[in-house]
Amino acid sequence: MIHALLGLLGCQLAGEVICRLTGLPVPGPVLGLVLMVIFLLIRRSVPASVETAAQTLLSHLSLLFVPAGVGIVSHLHRVRDEWLPLSVALVLSTAITIAVTALTFHIIQKMLGRRSTSQETPQ
């Protein structure tokens, strides 16, 4: 477990340091993700402890968003004043984005599938 924590936090820290040194507009953890993938590609396998720690963290991923979500409490007056544009824009825009992105992916994959001989049907 200690090794897994060191690995995950180490990648995050390395990501943060690189971001600060280079001024990249990327958050440290995202760069840490990239570093971890590179490490795994070089190692050609996932250490068992890292596998377990990652599964534990990801199985409770949505819990980690609760503290930021509660932050709405500081903006209740704005929510009261602008509830209509806020709610309609968030719901509609999220639905449109999901639909447009999924359809784009589907259409492009179909176009490519017709040209190439290797047809792979996703489940």
Place this chain on the structure above:
Amino acid sequence: MSPHLPNDQAVTQLWVYLQASSLWWLMATLLAYAIGVALHAAARKNPLVNPVGIAATLIVCLLLLTDTSYERYFSGAQFVHFLLGPATVALAIPLYHNRERVRQALIPMTVALLVGSLTGAVSVVAIAAALGASRETLLSLASKSVTSPIAMAITEQIGGIPSLTAAMVILTGVIGAMIASPLLTALRLKDPLAGGVAVGVAAHGIGTARAFQISPLMGTFAGIAMGLNGLLTAILVPLLFSITQK
């Protein structure tokens, strides 16, 4: 300890202690989430009964009832919030396991990401503007589909309110997690790759958490889409705003 029954003053003192205690607010966060998960299970995992939405609503009510500031609450909740960093790094593991599928889907994924990223930012600003939202609100909404640390940085750059963005990001994630399955079913898109990318682009980490519930493959694609959408939006939104200002 005094052997007497606690009187009003003792209760008040206890509350003063608890309210200032990080441990209590950390517990409250975990407890509220546990209630959310239990309700989600009781509703047969109906995506409309979202654990994050329930947990955040419960805590907001508690803070309002007890007149507690968000800063005080966050002193305890920060320990949960902190884990977002290592959890983001942990997304590397499913990504590594599914690297072949990712390589094969690189072209449709890239195109879908570009289109989805633009759609997410432009549609929310256009709709909110049409309905009369204030300028500050519009600036804070533009990056609503992006994972919160990137979204807050973007908002800061274009002159919105970062903490408002954080709340809007979570709300977007909850909405996305709620509507993704019914919407994709209605569109007859069963491909977990297309669905994963869509949920990751539109609803970042909460959408990704929802996608992992459906299948690890869908979760993986959602995770990649979330990360790349963050980068893309960080470039696109400030660019769009600088163009429309002129």
